[in-house]
Amino acid sequence: MRKIDSRTIPWLSFLYLLAFLDRSSIGNAKLYGMETDLHISDTKYLLGLTIFFIPYAIFEVPSNVILKRLKPSVWLSVLMLLWGVVMTVQGLVHNYGGLMAIRFMVGTFEAGFFPGVNYYLSCWYKRSEFGIRAAVFFSAATVSGAFGGLLAAGLSKMEGVGGKAGWSWIFIIEGLVTVVAGAMSFWIIVDFPEDAGFLSEPEQVFVIRRLQGDAQFSAAGEKLRWKYIEQSLAEWKTYLSIIVYAGSDMPLYAFALFLPSIVSEARYSATPANLLTVPVYVLACICTCTVGFLADRYGNRGLWNFSCLCISAAGYIILISSRNATLSYIAVYLAACGIYPCIPNTVAWVSNNVEGTYKRSVSLAMVISWGNIQGAISSNVYRANQTPWYPLGHGLVLMYIGFGLISTLCLIFTLKTENARRDRGERDEVIEGTEGGSEKNGMFSSVNEARREKGDKWSGYRYTL
Incomplete structure (x- = not known):
């Protein structure tokens, strides 16, 4: 397993660092005169942020299906190469139309x-192992927040080089690094366990059997059937999980895109503002990995979610009521420590409760995509006419955190109720040659057939709380 960790987690985390850096660096570039040079208003800038999330949400589900059909080493690498090229071109735009096209x-x-990466990792690790890996992978977003501030402060010094503004070089350099990383990924990213070239055949069998022993019966592979996608679309857990995820994803994007502006409006200039974001993200990274480890070790992912959302709520309550720059800066730490751990913990929670490789790929993509469309909302809640305290933005973020708290409790209750029904035998199938069960739950020739056909609906499957 250490061999697998060394081949999957470090490189994928680095790639996500680049991804989150590319997506959120526009917030850093804004502080170095991008709006003035492109002759755009605050409203147009917000629309430039918003348009990113529309295709970002639409294409996540089909992309996950393609990932399962193709090799991860091919599909993920192609995606990186393409967005790296586009990111580089973003540093060359001269007007509002160009910015909108590039952001799309x-x-x-x-x-x-x-x-795609979260689904891919779920195909390698047991349910009790996935949380910390998802947290370490996602912690790259917090590292990118810290590194992004430092990098933006440094690249802004290239003002005038090649006739380009400092903010242009932020996009160009970051984009070129992504292109190089994407090209290298063809050889570094490994594929699914059943065809991973770096494992021997006995090692592949070992990985698959330990996953099947963890109630991941489809670990050895399954053929694409439309019914798996239909099951995801009709699954009540998926839609409740969407609200849980949105309750932390909208605050995440609002936080990442506007933290430099929030700090700068507390009477700090551009470079000090970017540098002051660094320790915030460092602490968020530590909290994210800690929660991922503890949730794997002790379970109760729902309660960890609830606790973290309460911490972030406390931070935003202070931000709404505070009129002191130092107090607001302290509240930002609370907000970050509450928001960031919820994202990988929710992803792990969703993955833990879906069996079937295609069903899990679609369910994860649905939850993440509908959560990410909230980024279109978060891009428009921090208005320039509400500086320096942004009461509307903080208030709407707090509202979403409230949605997350309520839906988390609902999901815990419904999963616990369903597990109790299975413990009482209310979901037992009729198995040929054995007594008991109900025909309404299905009739099967063997337990293995019931597992294979019903996935997480099988009576012996227990949901993770």
Whole structure:
């Protein structure tokens, strides 16, 4: 397993660092005169942020299906190459129309990466192992927040080089690094367990059998059937999980895109504002990995979600009521420590409760895509006419956190209720040659057939709380 960790987690985390850096660096570029040079108003800038999330949400589900059909080493690498090229071109735009077109294309090509990697990792690890891996992978977003501020402060010093503004070089350099990383990924990213070239045949069998022993009966592979996609679309857990995820995803994007502006409006200039975001993200990274580890070790992912959302709510309550720059800066730490751990923990929670490789790929993509469309809302809630305290933006973020709290409790209750019904035998199938069960739950020739056909609906499957 250490061998698998070393071949999957570090490189994918680095790639996600680049992805989140590329997507959120526009917030850093804004501080170095991008709006003035492109002759755009605050409203147009917000629309430039918004348009990214439309294709980003639309293309996540089909991308995950394609990922399962193709090799991850091919599909994920192609996506990186394309968005790296587009990101580089973003540093060359001269007007509002160019910015809008580029942001749309960045959203299109980045769409499949985050849900794709999370689904890919879920095909390698047991349910009790996935949370910390998802947290370490996602912690790259917090590292990118810290690194992005430092990088933007450094690249802005290239003002005038090649006749380009400092903010242009932020996009160009970051885009070129992504292109190189995408090209290298063809050889570095490994494929699914059943065809991973870096494992021997006995090692492949070992990985698949330990997953099947963890109630992942489809780990050895399954053929694409439309019914798996239909099951995801008709699954009540998926839609409730969407609300849970949106309750932290909208605050995440609002936080990442506007943290530099929030800090700068507290009477700090551009470079100090970017640098002051660094320790916020460092602490968020530590909290994200800690929660991922503890949730794997002790379970109760729902309660961890609820606790983290309460911490972030406390931070935003302070931000709404505070009129002191130092107090607001302290509240930002609370907000970050509550929001960031919820994202990988929710992804792990969803993945833990869906059996079937195609069903899980679609369910994860649906949850993440509908959560990410909230980024279109978060891009418009921090208005320039509400500086320096942004009461509307903070209030709407707090509202979403409230949605997350309520839906988390509902999901815990419904999963617990369903597990109790299975414990009482209310979901037992009729198995040929054995007594008991109900025909309404299905009739099967063997337990293995029931597992294979019903997935997480099988009476012996227990949901993770």
